[in-house]
Each structure stands twice: as C-alpha cells, then as structure tokens.
Amino acid sequence: MKNRLYWDDAYPIALSLRQAHAQVDPSTIDLAVLREWVIGLRSFADDPALAQLTMLEEIQREWVDLIK
Numbered sequence: 001m002k003n004r005l006y007w008d009d010a011y012p013i014a015l016s017l018r019q020a021h022a023q024v025d026p027s028t029i030d031l032a033v034l035r036e037w038v039i040g041l042r043s044f045a046d047d048p049a050l051a052q053l054t055m056l057e058e059i060q061r062e063w064v065d066l067i068k
Contacts, residue, residue: 004045007038007055014062016041026063031056 005013017026017037029037034056039048 003043005038005041005043006046007050007052010055010058010062013038013041013044013059014066016043017059017063018066026060026067029060031060034060 003012005016014026017034020041021037026034031053035048035051038044038051038056038059
C-alpha cells in the first residue's frame with residue numbers, strides 16, 4: 001500500500017479524517033473515538049498499541065486547524 005500512515009503523521013492523518021468524517025467537528029471528538037477512527041483508516045499501517053495521548057492530541061489539533 002502506498003502512502004502508509006503512522007502515528008507520528010499527524011497532518012496527513014488529519015487530512016484523511018477530514019475526508020472520512022467531513023460533517024464532524026473534530027474539537028468535540030473523544031480521544032478514544034479518534035483513536036478508533038485513525039486505526040480504521042485504510043492507509044493506517046502502524047501498531048494500534050503504540051498510540052499515545054500526545055499523538056492523539058496532535059492529530060486532533062491538526063484536524064481542528066484544517067477547518068479554521
């Protein structure tokens with residue numbers, strides 16, 4: 001698979017989430033839900049167990065910035 005995503009790819013993950021969940025306000029998403037959505041992305045290739053709170057917060061921040 002080309003363009004695989006990993007936990008430290010906050011901006012590309014945020015772009016993918018924006019496409020997949022266009023009607024969602026990312027500032028209202030629970031981080032547990034965000035984690036599941038990231039893991040569910042077709043291009044996500046990292047180990048789900050490696051998710052850290054700081055990574056999820058950064059992904060959420062990037063996503064919020066995309067809709068400003």
